[in-house]
Amino acid sequence: MRLKDIPPAPAARVTIADVARVAGVSKATVSRFLNHRDTLLTPDIAARVEAAVAALNYTPSPMAQALKRGTSRLIGMVVADVTNPYSVAVLRGAEKACKDAGYLVMLFNLGNEPEREREAIAVLSSYQVDGFILNTFDHGGKGRAEVARRGKPAVLIDRRHSGMSADFVSLDNAGAVRMGVTHLVDAGYREILYITEPVKNVSSRLDRQAAFETCIGEHEGVRGAVHESGDGDAGGLEEALRALRRRSRNRRPAIFSGNAVITLRTASAMMRLGLRFGADIGFLGFDEAEWAPLVGPGLTTIAQPTDELGRLAARCLIERLEGLPSPPRQILLPGELVARGSSRIGGGT
Amino acid sequence: MRLKDIPPAPAARVTIADVARVAGVSKATVSRFLNHRDTLLTPDIAARVEAAVAALNYTPSPMAQALKRGTSRLIGMVVADVTNPYSVAVLRGAEKACKDAGYLVMLFNLGNEPEREREAIAVLSSYQVDGFILNTFDHGGKGRAEVARRGKPAVLIDRRHSGMSADFVSLDNAGAVRMGVTHLVDAGYREILYITEPVKNVSSRLDRQAAFETCIGEHEGVRGAVHESGDGDAGGLEEALRALRRRSRNRRPAIFSGNAVITLRTASAMMRLGLRFGADIGFLGFDEAEWAPLVGPGLTTIAQPTDELGRLAARCLIERLEGLPSPPRQILLPGELVARGSSRIGGGT
DNA sequence: TTGTACGCGTTATCAG
DNA sequence: CTGATAACGCGTACAA
Numbered sequence A, B: 001m002r003l004k005d006i007p008p009a010p011a012a013r014v015t016i017a018d019v020a021r022v023a024g025v026s027k028a029t030v031s032r033f034l035n036h037r038d039t040l041l042t043p044d045i046a047a048r049v050e051a052a053v054a055a056l057n058y059t060p061s062p063m064a065q066a067l068k069r070g071t072s073r074l075i076g077m078v079v080a081d082v083t084n085p086y087s088v089a090v091l092r093g094a095e096k097a098c099k100d101a102g103y104l105v106m107l108f109n110l111g112n113e114p115e116r117e118r119e120a121i122a123v124l125s126s127y128q129v130d131g132f133i134l135n136t137f138d139h140g141g142k143g144r145a146e147v148a149r150r151g152k153p154a155v156l157i158d159r160r161h162s163g164m165s166a167d168f169v170s171l172d173n174a175g176a177v178r179m180g181v182t183h184l185v186d187a188g189y190r191e192i193l194y195i196t197e198p199v200k201n202v203s204s205r206l207d208r209q210a211a212f213e214t215c216i217g218e219h220e221g222v223r224g225a226v227h228e229s230g231d232g233d234a235g236g237l238e239e240a241l242r243a244l245r246r247r248s249r250n251r252r253p254a255i256f257s258g259n260a261v262i263t264l265r266t267a268s269a270m271m272r273l274g275l276r277f278g279a280d281i282g283f284l285g286f287d288e289a290e291w292a293p294l295v296g297p298g299l300t301t302i303a304q305p306t307d308e309l310g311r312l313a314a315r316c317l318i319e320r321l322e323g324l325p326s327p328p329r330q331i332l333l334p335g336e337l338v339a340r341g342s343s344r345i346g347g348g349t
Numbered sequence C: 001t002t003g004t005a006c007g008c009g010t011t012a013t014c015a016g
Numbered sequence D: 001c002t003g004a005t006a007a008c009g010c011g012t013a014c015a016a
Helices: A016-023 A027-035 A043-056 A062-069 A085-100 A116-126 A142-150 A173-186 A203-218 A234-246 A260-273 A306-321 B016-023 B027-035 B043-056 B062-069 B085-100 B116-126 B142-150 B173-186 B203-218 B234-246 B260-273 B306-321
Strands: A074-079 A104-109 A131-135 A154-157 A167-171 A191-196 A223-228 A253-257 A282-286 A300-303 A330-333 A336-338 B074-079 B104-109 B131-135 B154-157 B167-171 B191-196 B223-228 B253-257 B282-286 B300-303 B330-333 B336-338
Touching (some): A016 A043, A027 A043, A074 A085, A085 A104, A085 A306, A085 B104, A104 A116, A104 B085, A116 B062, A154 A306, A167 A173, A173 A203, A173 A282, A173 A336, A191 A234, A191 A260, A223 A234, A260 A282, A306 A330, B016 B027, B027 B043, B074 B085, B074 B116, B085 B104, B085 B306, B131 B306, B154 B306, B167 B306, B173 B203, B173 B253, B173 B282, B173 B336, B234 B253, B260 B282
Parallel strands (some): A074 A104, A131 A154, A167 A330, A191 A223, A282 A300, B154 B167, B167 B330, B191 B223, B191 B253, B253 B282, B282 B300
Antiparallel strands (some): B300 B336
């Protein structure tokens, strides 16, 4: 092993003790100088400490501080799947708000493995994060239990956990569905197929599907159906689309997609079947995507106020951290319909 | 304040001392039972401890462990921008590899603010993460300095930091560019416009642009040009496209996009100009996206082995953590060309 | 005003 | 084989 291969000196961390020694004072004095600028120190001493701190460029160890204080100005965020653009967009909003309030966000990705939620929360919690922002599954209440055990505040985004009494921030799904259906009906569509990912226990999916069904019931002469499209289910989806066309000979058919993943899957299926959005089948889907304007005649979407959702979630949590006692709140934000060619009457290509 | 408003009992953490008390042994014994299963304990004692641990369902505090051990089996990942699908894809690969090796990944997002890199690294480091995976800027060497100061191993992904002696994992940009240019030339295009984000100091952008220029030089009768497209620069881009068509009356023109962001921006511009991919202008771009097949006749892309990149980065780092001393390595992986309609001869619509 | 001593939850060392 | 003790880095009563 040659000289250059030796790893850089471990550079032992400079501790408060080092500073104290250099300044010729006690650790307590240094600590006071740092944390309680108000308690008067002799100018002389203060100067010496300040110099020592600068000289060694000392930074307190957040971990040791957390260990002592039981608090860390850190917020733990757990996300079911970072791959999901929605989650990421929300994350950004939350992050900004946290930063403004002097908190840092530490992120944990579950990679769609619900079992890992417990672990993530446990680790985060043991590192004394002050609170949680959760966009996860309701995995048999394990996550809920874990959070409760820690006694730390949490706010849920998008997915409500059954029975977990925490703040909840989400799109107004019912309102958004109503808006979507109304838009399609106004555009002349009379046969609407709602496509959703397997509903499982995900509250937002449940809410949307339920809203769709009641909504359809309120419109005379409009028929609705629901198709659940799983991961490997390309065939089923194609068949559903064919059936949709078949049964809507004299009624204009449209698709209502439950989220961006479904939109992608649907677009692929349409392509394989040689069907055109707008011209052959109307389309409207949850979640605005940067590529929505580029597909076919442009895809009509319901944009979620992701940034605002994140911001509010963070604000909510921070209020709790500062001691707000009120009972669990529920914040529902309206979506915004972005109309494009896919849902225009007789939609162009 | 009513009763129900009282926050759930803080549920004081159960410590090793509690377990010791319940089991009627010393803390040391409990610790040994947990960490050194090999050192034989009296069956009787072991049983008592085990029971106590179970009864209180005790979990050691990772933070306290980290404080003591100076190690945490945590890997810190810092990403310039979570919004970037590339980063996220790589993250997933890295995460899997880390998990398999018994490490957890803690993620920090810079939200495209280079100044925050120092802070992120400092916090992560103070929490005793064992190493870093960095996909960030080369912000005047601040990040590099910070990492060096900690004496912890790091691996760089995609973006090399000038002068930082760390492992580096990335796409073989030169090879990929060559592959792309060759593909376009073979398809009959003779006038190629390479569009890139402002190069700044980002090594991957530099590498790609440089490779493009030398590559063009190697092909007789093929002309190349480069356009830098900033964030608010829609106008400039449109003008560049118009100029491209103008000067390629008798030569088939094509666009080579430097990454997914540029691809999106370019597609918008094409749409506004009423130009069709394939039919009017050929296209090929870095980064495969799920929506690439859906735009126009399908977009030809160069897919990066993101999962593998992440996996290798993690493996690299873990090897370091386990004491591998070798000098900084450089791992370059080949891209894969996904040919679609946008680069077919006389491309369909 | 400043220093001493202790505790946060663990683990390693050293006696016993 | 097991228990007491020190130490990790910091903050804070309490004493001086």
